[in-house]
Amino acid sequence: MGILAKRSEDKNIVDTVFTMVNKARDAKVKYGNENVVDVTIGALCDEEGKFTIFDSVSKVYKNLNNMDIAPYAESFIGNNDYLKEMKSWVLGDHEGEFNVGAIATPGGSGSVSSTLKNILDPGETLLIPNIGWGPYKIMAKEHDLKIETYELFNEKDEFNLESFREKSSKIMKSQGKVLAIINDPCHNPTGYSMTTSEWESIVKLMNDLSEDGNFILLNDIAYIDYAVKGYEESRKYMGSFRELSPKNLVVFAFSCSKTLTKYGLRVGGSVFISNEKKNVDDYMRANEFTCRGVWSNVPKGGMKLFSTIQSNENLKGKLIEERNIYVKLLEKRSKIFLEEAKEAGLKVYPYKEGFFITLKIESEKIEESIEKLNKENIYPIQVAHGIRIAICGSPSKKLEGLAKKIKDIIG
Ligand SMILES: Cc1ncc(COP(=O)(O)O)c(C=O)c1O
Structure with missing residues (x-):
């Protein structure tokens, strides 16, 4: 031993x-x-x-008050102004369309990891793309999960909906719940971004399968702010979640690493939406526990940096x-x-x-x-x-x- x-x-x-x-x-x-x-x-x-x-980020960080950096965050789930600004930044015009919850996490990594932990039990299966960010597999192992992969592309070089459907259905049949990761837009490492109609098909599929259990989608948006179409257009697909079955939940994994190029500050978060309030409340309750139980709280200065910029039109611009x-x-x-x-x-x-x-x-x-x-x-x-x-x-x-x-x- x-x-x-x-x-x-x-x-x-x-x-x-x-x-x-x-x-x-x-x-x-x-x-x-x-x-x-x-x-x-x-x-x-x-x-x-x-x-x-x-420069637009560094200047703000350097001017933060010591008390914005040194003390603990306001709560385990993060500073209030950070949560408010993150929800607004992630969802844009769509914020009012669903029940919404949010927690701050150490980078997008913390968001992905805590989602795996709170949605699946050890031994259950996580669905990820066959081409994707390596740490998904490490995080799955960390939480004693099995991995199933869907083919990311079909022969026409489009999102392979058929493969996604086949693998999701199989998992839903065997475990009565699906947690799937889609890293979009600006997929790492291919640079693919799905069309709105591909997203609509995903929502329809999630709804079809939800007859047999809950479908939870983890949408990793670490690179969303590098979409060529700009802020509003790159979030247009989120409108298709209005049609989500109340049994389903979508978690957006957000990261300041890329959005602010502040990788080392370790600030990110989960913004989660559902058309059933209880799903959002349950998910929040479990994640608040994880925050306290794993990392306690996220660096206050990093959160303050993001919320200061996002709440000021001039700095944001x-x-x-x-x-x-x-x-x-x-x-x-x-x-x-x-x-x-x-x-x-x-x-x-x-x-x-x-x-x-x-x-x-x-x-x-x-x-x-x-x-x-x-x-x-x-x-x-x-x-x-x-x-x-x-x-x-x-x-x-x-x-x-x-x-x-x-x-x-x-x-
Ligand atoms: C696809 C993807 N998701 C999430 C992350 C999370 O990064 P961080 O934990 O630094 O926010 C990264 C970083 O490389 C990434 O490439």
Whole structure:
């Protein structure tokens, strides 16, 4: 017998991202920055390759009062003004259309993790996309959950509703409840965003299945503020939740990491909606307990930062303006890569917007392709069913000619 609980014995994070980040860093030292293409970096960087810091955010943070930072938050679920502003920011015009609850969490990660914990019992199954953010699986294991995956795309490169339906139905039949994750808009790592009609089909499916139990959807919106369409249009799909069966619940996992580029502040939250008030009240009650039982409360200064900006039209306007520069930059970088990829016949998943583009590679060829690319000083990240190109962290000039080069190297 060792020191660990049985359920913790095989916990071990194999971090392929950090390994590749280090390889790229070593190559830059050895061969010079200009001779290395580092597309590992998952954070937003400017055209000089420097980590993006929004002045409109930093100025506000520096001017916060010490008492806005040092004491505990107002309550376990967060500061009142933060909860108010987060609900309003996440839902926009839709806020008045449902019963709404909110809690602050340590980043979007805290939102995802607490949702898994409070919706599913150990041994139950969580439904996630076959291509997606790696930590979903880690969090599932942390809560002793099983994983089932749906195919994210069909052969037409649209959201694979059939696969989502098939897997959800199977889970509903066997466990009488479904918790499914959809990371949209600006899916990590493909950059896909669903259409409003795809969302309407999801709601219809959730309602059909709710005849046999509750359907809980975790909509991970970590990147929503990088949608090209802008604030209102990117939230239009939320209107389709007006039709949700009262048995269902939608939890939005919100993150200030990307919205403010304040990854290290660890501020995010769950905003949850239902057409049945009891669902929202029950979910709130359980989550308040989790807040106290796991992290106690979220950094007060981070919450104050967000609420100060969002409640002031001038500050909010400045942030939107500054962030828009990067939305446009991402658009520009994506165009460079995608147009060349098309010309070269390099296959990519259907990118629309966001931080990453992912190459379509057969699973058995991924590792050897990455090795070949590394030999030519190109450093991308391995993901399920592909290779991720982080256009967020790579200056445009580094992306020029890259798609053709990759095609020539990996064939
Ligand atoms: C898809 C996705 N969801 C959620 C998060 C949560 O990030 P954080 O916990 O920093 O808010 C991230 C961060 O990389 C992400 O990529």
